[in-house]
Amino acid sequence: xxxxxxxxxxxxxPVRGAIALRPTGARPLPRPATLAPLADRARxxxxxxxxxxxxxxxxxxxxxxxxxxxxxxxxTLADGRRQVxxxxxxxxxxxxxxxxxxxxxxxxxxxxxxxCYESAGVAxxxxxxxxxxQRLLAELLGAAARAESRLVVVGRMTAEERVAxxxxxxxxxxxxxxDVFKLQMGRADIADYLxxxxxxxxRTLSRFKAQGLVAMTDAHSIELTDVDALRDLxxx
Numbered sequence: 001x002x003x004x005x006x007x008x009x010x011x012x013x014p015v016r017g018a019i020a021l022r023p024t025g026a027r028p029l030p031r032p033a034t035l036a037p038l039a040d041r042a043r044x045x046x047x048x049x050x051x052x053x054x055x056x057x058x059x060x061x062x063x064x065x066x067x068x069x070x071x072x073x074x075x076t077l078a079d080g081r082r083q084v085x086x087x088x089x090x091x092x093x094x095x096x097x098x099x100x101x102x103x104x105x106x107x108x109x110x111x112x113x114x115x116c117y118e119s120a121g122v123a124x125x126x127x128x129x130x131x132x133x134q135r136l137l138a139e140l141l142g143a144a145a146r147a148e149s150r151l152v153v154v155g156r157m158t159a160e161e162r163v164a165x166x167x168x169x170x171x172x173x174x175x176x177x178x179d180v181f182k183l184q185m186g187r188a189d190i191a192d193y194l195x196x197x198x199x200x201x202x203r204t205l206s207r208f209k210a211q212g213l214v215a216m217t218d219a220h221s222i223e224l225t226d227v228d229a230l231r232d233l234x235x236x
Contacts, residue, residue, distance in 0.1 A: 015156040017188065035065070035117065035132050037125040043116045053094070053106040060102045061119050069112030070184050072102045074192070084193035086146070087185060093139050095119070110184050154195045157234075162194045163204040164233035167214065171224060182222045 035042075044067075047053060053064065056075060064071075071088040085104055086096055094106055094114070125132040153165050171181050183190070191198045207212045213230055215223040224230070 001018075002154045012197055033127060035122070035135070037129045037132055038117050038121050041121055045114050045116055047114070049110045049111055051108045051112075053108070053112075054102050056102055057106045058102045060095055060097070060099055063093060063117045063119055064106070064114040064121050065093050065117070066090050067113045070109040071112055071114070072109045072185065072189060074107065075104045077172045081196075082192050084189055085195070087189075092142075095134070095142060096136065096143070100134055109189065134164055154177065159194075159196055159200050159204055159205070160170040161235065162196065162232055163190075163201060164213075165210070166190065166194060167208075167222060167224075168227075168230055175224055175227050177224055177227050179227075180217075180221060183220050183222055 007130050031139045045053075045064075047069075054060075066088050068090050069183070070090075071094060073085040073088060073094070075083050077083060087109065088106075095102070117187065122132075126136060127133075140189055156170075157165065170177055170183060171179060186192075187198045187201050190196075194201070196204075205214070205216070208230075209216055211226075212230075213226045213233075214226075215225050217223070
């Protein structure tokens with residue numbers, strides 16, 4: 001289910017340190033949740049788990065900012081196979097490209113809230129507001145760096161190296177032994193992201209558990225028990 005909410009009042013624009021609308025237990029946003037110059041013309045949209053924000057081939061005249069939850073970007077190959085291109089977390093943008101149509105499908109991995117901006121308005125804001133331009137440039141540079149890193153992961157790494165890299169990326173830069181985090185996406189999503197089979201992902205996680213690298217209290221909760229070993233595997 002997808003629910004749209006009208007324009008966001010200027011008084012509700014979150015600032016650094018403020019609490020934005022998000023599911024209970026979600027991490028605080030690391031930066032402002034709206035592009036301030038466009039706040040009065042933006043719409044907040046709520047999606048249920050597995051709801052579709054847009055499909056491959058849809059009109060791409062809007063840009064979306066994820067303010068809570070995780071969005072999955074996927075592409076269907078000619079033979080019907082699915083490739084997960086990215087998992088977009090809170091604070092990131094979707095649709096920052098010049099194509100007239102979307103080249104991927106965006107779906108909610110968890111309950112999600114996004115802010116919708118008209119692309120034309122974003123282009124004007126970039127030209128007129130330095131803070132907006134800097135923020136979107138940082139987003140584009142980050143996306144390029146992630147794409148480059150993923151090419152190495154999928155193109156050159158073994159299954160164990162890929163899964164180790166993925167776990168560390170989801171855990172964050174400051175990951176340490178004893179940290180526990182949720183893998184909100186299922187094994188099929190992880191497999192399609194890492195270009196592995198579901199069985200390989202499951203076997204690799206079980207092997208990591210047996211080797212004392214991680215502990216799993218349930219299907220989605222991961223405790224890091226040997227971060228150094230995981231980093232060695234991932235060559236980080």
